[in-house]
Amino acid sequence: MPNDNTVKSLARAVSVLECFSQKEPELGVTEIADRLKMQKSTVYNILTTFQSLGYLIKNPSNNKYQLGYKLLHLGYIVSSNMSIRQQFIPHMKQIANACGEVCYLGLLDRMEVLYVEAVYPNSQIQMRNILGERAPLHCTGLGKAMLAHMKPEEIREVLSGPLPGFTKCTITDPAVLSNELEEIRNNGYAVDNMEHEFGIRCVAVPFFSMDGSVMGAVSVSGPSPRFDPASVIRNAALITEHLQGLQHCF
């Protein structure tokens, strides 16, 4: 290793930002320092800097920090350059209305599912903003649909990594998951049988970019009793049909 020109202080600072999550939106100096095994004063300086730049907000009542609105703007720039979203939405509406379930669009990003859009049936206005949500590959319909078509070494990497269980249905055995991926490749669609959220089943179909690599997936998702074997097949066919009209775009 001759030269590592990566800016390490920047990587550290970013790791501070990444401590914040939906579940822990507010964190203090010591909390972050302990978690990252960094010096308190180092974390303090980073937090202060981010705050002065608008990327963190300090709550004066308890001296804790949360992510700042400047991040919304950067996210906005990303989203306004995502043409794929606009292309998919009309199809997702049709899919959602045809089967009466919520339709999701996800992209493969850094070995995770990146949620891009959720469309609800009956032209109900979508209240929930899902763009930017993330989920693991091994226990979601979208994730498994994509994982099945990733490069063998990438699949191996995921299978060898930890496979955290979310429900009692989550597949945590690499061998079992590997078999399921084979089945997904044969079927052309993936089924999430309450593996991420208990009581929710999901059918997902992947789509590919021009170079043949998997790019993302579209799913429909709802209460498990509505997803009997027949409707699973029906929904998979429905999504596949719509994706065929889109394949030329990427």
Next chain:
Amino acid sequence: MPNDNTVKSLARAVSVLECFSQKEPELGVTEIADRLKMQKSTVYNILTTFQSLGYLIKNPSNNKYQLGYKLLHLGYIVSSNMSIRQQFIPHMKQIANACGEVCYLGLLDRMEVLYVEAVYPNSQIQMRNILGERAPLHCTGLGKAMLAHMKPEEIREVLSGPLPGFTKCTITDPAVLSNELEEIRNNGYAVDNMEHEFGIRCVAVPFFSMDGSVMGAVSVSGPSPRFDPASVIRNAALITEHLQGLQHCF
């Protein structure tokens, strides 16, 4: 000034990220280095670091960079902790339907308008994601409604700064704008008379947090012919009425 413990390399790195915009989503090393008057290799190292962290994506065909999907996730965390959005949406729907125009919600953030939501009339599904968009204070309805109620020294700061013209109607004279702010305070609402986008008029009403400081504003906006004096007053009253039902929340 005894000690400035702000992390300067971090501020520099962030300034690199902030070069990217909706209009210039893709930038190269030299382009950024020139703009920020930084060394090429310094910028290169920063870009490489951000890329490895997923905050920038490198286009291999032209070696240019664009903002990465990781930023969507940070933005998502911010947005999912913004309860204000969910509180306002039902009222915005009613406002939009009652007057037949688009209804906007904006917050005051760092001397700019931060757009939070846009609701279209006739329960048309909103296609455009506006959360995170920004605009100046001096030439938008939302901005002027808020500016009028900011602290005198903050107002002076904005008035003394540059007031860039967007259309031929933009108020670029600080004295004229100052008078208009007085009028806005008297009326209780602000009117944007094609000052930001030509042909678009807008009526905006501010709202305040418990400590009495201005927090944001709600507006309706549409083609100028539909905004005659009578409907301006009617729309202002409509928004004001809905805001009264919300004031206790903040």
Next chain:
DNA sequence: AAAAAATGTTCAGTAATACTGAACAGAGTT
């Protein structure tokens, strides 16, 4: 096709600064 210009990339050296670690301050609890 060759030359020139512009862009991205690498790397050794040093100038800058980010981090350490201990002390202080302040809030909250016992």
Next chain:
DNA sequence: AACTCTGTTCAGTATTACTGAACATTTTTT
């Protein structure tokens, strides 16, 4: 009032981020 837990400050040094020139690669011009 003592204690514990936070956040904050700061001088010193060890780290490392940046400089600047050279190289590589692509694009444009001649």
